[in-house]
Amino acid sequence: MKRLHPLLYFLCLLTTSILQGQSLQEEYIHFAQKQQQEYADFRRKENEAFSKFLQKDWTGYHQENPVERPAKPSPKEPLFTQKHPGYKPVDIPKVVDRPVNNPSSAQEKDEWLKEPFILSGISEKEIAYAWESLSQTTYEPFIRHSLQMKKENHWCDWAYVLFIRQLADKLCRESDNNSKIIIQMFLLCQSEYKVRCGRSGDQLVLLIPTDCMLYNKMYLNIDNEKYFIFGYETYNRQPVYTFQKDFDLSSRKVSMYILPGQTMSAETLYSRVYSNRQITINANTNKSLIDLYKEYPQCDFSVYLKAPASQEVSLSVLPSLKKAIHGKTTKEAAGILLYFVQTAFKYQTDQQQFGFEKPFFIDECFYYPACDCEDRAVLYAFLIRTLLNLNVVLLDYPQHIATAVCFDENIPGDHLDIDGKRYMICDPSYINAGIGMAMPALKNTEAKIIR
Template sequence: MRIQSFIIIISAFFTLNLSAQISMEEYKKKRKAELEQYKNRVKTEFEKYREKRNSEFAKLISQRWKAIQDYKGLEPPVKPEPVKPIIKDRNEPKIPPVKIPIDKITKIPKPEKRVPLNIPPGTIPQDECKSMFSSTFYGAQIRIYSDKEDISIKLKSIDEQEIGRAWNELSDGRMEEVVNNFLIHRERMKLNDYTFAIMVGKLCYGYYSPGKEGESGRNEAVLMHAYVLAQCGYDVKIARKNSDLFLLLAIKETVYKKNYLTIGNKRYYIIEEYGGKGSYYTFTHDFSPMSQSCSMQISERIQLNDFAKESKEKIFASKKYPDLAIKASVDINLMKLYNDYPMMDWQLYAKTPMSISLENKLLPTLRQMTDGKSKEEATGIILNFVQTAFEYKTDEEQFGYERPLFVDELFYYNYSDCEDRAVLFSYLVRKVLNLDVVLLYYPNHLATAVKLPSYNKGDYVSLNGQRYTVCDPTYINASIGEAMPQFKNVKAKVIEL
């Protein structure tokens, strides 16, 4: 009986092993078929243009480069916020509600659609790879495969003719699979334009470091970085200063504290400054009329889940509703990415979604606390949570400089100020209660207003014939419909989300 059982087990093992081998063979055949289909696809307009443009572009950038004026990065506007939070005095006399005057109405623009590209269904099978390079990017493991033995180039100098020759060399087919791999990672990780550009740079610099024959390989990495981004549809240029090359990236929105060159009517930001003083020389030709400026907006959740590292849990509790207490932690890798992110206008932070891990800790409790309540009462509960669960400090006190926070960062850093709270409150009301929210930007202050259709009390703004009730997350203990007294008659700029 034991012998029979043993035979059955052995037979099952070999059957499973054979099945696994067949499955793997089937998978490889399927992947090869998918890749063959991808290679035979109908190319997009940009891809057709790109094939013939690379050789033309190599000739254009071989021409004499011109000295271009560089500009110091713009300083962010400083808001003289109150050093201490404004706490509502319960004994202060009631001020009659008012209609807040509107200065102007603006809407945060959506990022442009990316240049159409046919992105392959996945990486090539590893057993067909001839070379590979990898790196970690804020905890995520990135591997770039190639079907070529060697994709490296060597610059003999950094004059125009040599840069043009090297660009032409990169266009001999060696980079096709590499570019495809980068695009696959962009889609898989849901990277926005700027984060994708930085990720490409990190891999390129890692590939050439420490370089061939002990050299730094930095200039070759910059050239590869620019080449990959150009093939992906981004508007980039290369600049030379002294003995170094620099990547210039056209960025749509205003970026603070980052030096730039103005070419035509566009700002090209110097992604990484290096070396001493000197003039920047570059070309004015565009790779393609279809090339797009990079957008700083983060409209999808960036996926860094390979090696998620959670911060220490903190408790965030409402003073008025003690049952509303939430334990939350955040991904430290995401915090590092946000910390390295250049400063933008604070409106753009309001469009960045909260990480799914934090939402899963936060939203169920908020929904439970507001379930069955009227929209007005539910809004008041969320308002008090944001007012009292977070400690207040100005950016200058906490960081020593102006620094808006992404919504996840409020649960990481110890303090937040008015714009951070307004952004978080607007996000929570939209996600939990599905209500329309606008931001109210006064001189030196940021609040919100919520569209509550059946509520007609308190301070409000009128927008498109609709009443939006003022809700101020920094006016501690204030109810919905209560604007700070000093802002009741101050014109506010309305920002639609």
């Protein structure tokens, strides 16, 4: 029997391997397609079941009064009359806005609905029919694309909610607010967010549970959980009717916390110059991010404390501050940063500046003309954590907010013990006061610790 030529033998083995590889690839593709089809069938059945559930009579809930956030700062800016130890107080030149051009990149959007969505009515059966109709469209590619954009740009959940709201505004007629609510509920539920719609009189509202308290927002208490009310019109005080359970595939509450690396379109940057004899800051803020924060409900202070600064602010502000504290001891550096926050910003209460309470995220301190005690405390805490890598907490007094910093050395002055560690009071609103100096009126006042 003749032996196969080695080259022919190798070709036979190679051909067999290729055929086996193709077979495995085909099996994998077939398996993936089967899995996708099974999941699509599963979602279809869930949507059908939910559509039937929506037809059942809805339950009426009393609108709960909003939880009011107490106004923190006093109208008059507090001042420590002695000179700041080691730093000479100086006048801060007037801040001037100047726009900085920055081209934006167009974002590709998947097409979904070709015609404006029109809700036939707001009865249970009409809303159930709308859900059924929307679930029969090719919405899945749009949801995948939208969630991928959220992931790539590190959007927080509230940014995604606003994105869906803007989409609903485009997909519905301008005055058709009820249709917009249904579009938002459908897309957010398909994105696995736990939301509902509610009916109050002749208008629909969106009901959103969140992972923290929202202040000055009406809400429904459903099974001991707060569903905050969002709508397009002025709320009446009639009962709000809604269905008894959430969509089974939507289990996530909307988180109000900001993610690191969040990226927004930078069509317009605004630059402000802060200058004194020690430090000159050219702070850039992203107008798109500022617009997002304008639409942010009032949250627990921990949301603002834990929020990162944007890339624009970090790159424009931190280098100058790093240079100012280079070669200093930790205490000296913390004092320089404290004095900067005390003196580089005009002081106004939220009522004076806006007419309502508006806690700032870090970037907003560098955009608006003035800030108050809670805003300065959040900013100082960010600078201490970022530049000195020290632990810092907020001190929430009945009418004021300050900070306390845990130093690696024993520093004399006003302090409090937290978890067995000494935290020195540093008050960014007590002008010219140094480390370990609390306002006299607050020395014996208990404060809530915010981490």
